[in-house]
Amino acid sequence: MSTETTVCTIGAYHRPATLDDALRILRDVPGARPVAGGTDLLVHVRDGREGAPPALVSLRRVPELCGVTIEDGAVTIGALTTMSDIVADAELARLLPAVHVAAADFGGVQIRNAATIGGNLVNASPCANLPPALLVHGASVVLRALGGVRTVDLRDFIVGPGETCLRDGEVLAAVTIPRPLGGLRSTFRRTVRVAMDMALVSVAAAVAMDGGTIGAVRVAAGAVAPTPRRLAEVEELLRGAVPDEGLLRRAGELAAAGVAPISDVRASESYRRHMTGVHVRRALAELTAGGVDGDA
């Protein structure tokens, strides 16, 4: 009796036990692709968005890519860390609230148990949750190849929809986040059409107050441009200003005017623009109002 089952024509499935083995297979096997949780790659291969790679290299058993370390407030998150791992880590929730919320407001538990931070970044969807949240914490990615390692600012890593600066034979090994400034607070908000959907609009913000004025500030948006990006004009407006209602309204208007969303079957360009402004205003209200919720 035949016991094989095949759904598409992936030729080989490698399960290396060390990072060097993984990198060697990626170098030596033509067309080999890394796979982590598979929640993007296996869906894309199945629905035909991507051709079946001749070989997959499972990163699940590579110990060098697993685990979270925190040293003096600086955080290193291994590429294989799942959304559920992030959500369950109380120290991450305290240091990086936006990342915690972005990982929690993500698919269902089955997806969160499989989806990895590395896959979320390398997949480079404009709608992905983690990029805006990581951007407001100044994250970088550590890329490893055989005999080489480089660190790239997340702003430079995602270069287009589905496109990163990852080279053939390279894997994303970890995400690093510098120690947050004292008093830094951050948050993440998004609009989805139905449960289990990707974001129509997402916004993350981080603020450290300096007395009554805004000291350090970062604002980022997802799903409203070809890549997730920081909103420099908005940050400029806010830096050093007193966060009254007028300022937050203007910040929202500036954000809405500054993004470049598309219209598609899920939502119109003008709705996405409008919601970007709303999320920016509410996120800032939440972060500058001493814990008062900005949803009113």
Place this chain on the structure above:
Amino acid sequence: METREDAAVPLSFELNGETVAVRAAPAARLLDVLRGPCGRTGTKEGCGEGECGACSVLVDGRVVNACLYAALDVEGCRVTTIEGLHDGAGGPSALQRAFVTLGGTQCGFCTPGMIVAAEALLAANPDPAADDIRGALRGNLCRCTGYVQIVEAVRSAAAARRAGADAARAAAGAPS
């Protein structure tokens, strides 16, 4: 669809407490291996894309979609399917009984996945609020029941399990 018998490799894991050894192709999903060579058809395929949860199983205690899990990744792992969730004597579990008596199942297609996901919830949180239950089952779609009865069934089963655990503790603590 092309099959690649030549590329299939041995795969061994623990399924519902028993060690199984099968062969799996590089592209095989855990779902294919469970329903095919393992002959466990309780795990269902709805969407095949991670959206519906009909294929929910536990891998080392964590609930995942078997339609998005590469079969070869479960080498050496502990896999639990709906067939492995019973009362210990082969009868229906508290969750299974509650789904039946409280109308949490109609056509039944979503039910194995619902019960596996609910099992994972109750293992982590023995006394979940209705919102916790809705959150834990967000990845499981049901076209029939409208979810109210499902949430009720999970609450009722949770209470029954807590009562059972209390009784077991009392029995264990009683002087012999």
